[in-house]
Amino acid sequence: MPTVTIHPTGEVIYLQPGQTVLSGLYQAGFAYTVGCRRGGCAICKVDCRAGDFTYCRPVADTVISDAEQADGTCLTCRAVPEGDITIELRGEDVRLVNRFLHQINDKARQRAEAHAAANSAAGTPEKEQSWES
């Protein structure tokens, strides 16, 4: 159950396995500056401060340069966390624009955490949770 922590406010958002950072944040009721949502316009870049992610599609080198591939730049509409990651936005804060979606995401995260704790107590390996609506 990958989570995205937003520095410096410390918000924690639960993502479905395979979900992009952008998709996860919007689904959890947050908004920030985004554009094409398809990796082309470079507007949705943030800094990744901890954790790893991969890009789910090829990304144009005019969008993410070689240097940016290595300096923690994270193109959020294409970045899929490999585990828990921490990000920091550039020049703006995420805005909570939908409390209802945020509550749903919080519940999903708490349920997934409880499942993981119960499974590890029982000695069974953590299995991937699927999103339940």
Place this chain on the structure above:
Amino acid sequence: MGVMRLGYAHIRVTDLAEAKDHYANTMGLYETHAEGNKVYYKAWDEWDHHSVVLEEGGVGVVKYGWKVQHSTDLDDIEAKATAFGVTVDRMSKGDNPEIGDGIRFTTPSDHVFEVYHEATLVGTEVGVHNPDAFPRHLVGVGVPALDHSLITAEDPGQMDRFLSEVFGFYATERVQTSLDDDADIIATWMTSSNQIHQLAVLSGPQGKLHHFAFRLNDWNEVGRAADLFSMDDVPIDVGPTRHGITRGQTVYFFDPSGNRNEVFSGGYLAYPDRPTNVWTPEALGKGVFYHSRELNDAFTSVLT
């Protein structure tokens, strides 16, 4: 008549398979040719070999092709472009599959333009002999034709002059800083014909693509296109809505590589002697998006 129309838009895509799915199955273009990392398409009501070229690797626009009516137009445009201070190269038949010889130059806005007179005639999907109104088995939106494009340039006023002097275009609408004679041009909508615009230029970085647009007939088709975008998980940028500028009805959306597309219908008939509509900054929101009357941040900042 010189330039008749925007003949082709050659676009970069990051993933050819996804792009092909979008342009063929969502937009309904017909594949006419493929070679290497490129695929060529035409829309059903177009007769020339192709109007959209997809090239794998990157995003944004590679070049535009403009079709002229007479072969002598090529010499005329070459002379005028050279006089404007642009370096013009000759392009050979076959440089582009099924496109004749012509000229190629980089505009003051750093976009590559090719101008040509001949393209292989493929024919529309309904033919010319007792044609039906539309093909029975259109796919997806089933757009009939490529319509226009919007590009960005550091100096739209310079591009307004360039397109006027070199292509013989005229401005149907402009956004300018004020009504003063020496106002700066922020954006211009230009055409050579009765079509409301063939190319628009907006203030922004050099060499960038804002969008390229496909034609539709009316509001109903624009609404149906938006429905199909939801079915196919196409990110909608704005719309369905109307542009105050051109009066066209529109949906802005993104292809799978993040290039902005548009479906566009309507727009009043343009004439060179019709006085140019002028928009000033206080009404820019209404000019661009007639219903929300707000210029969203993405309109000026999201480019490929």
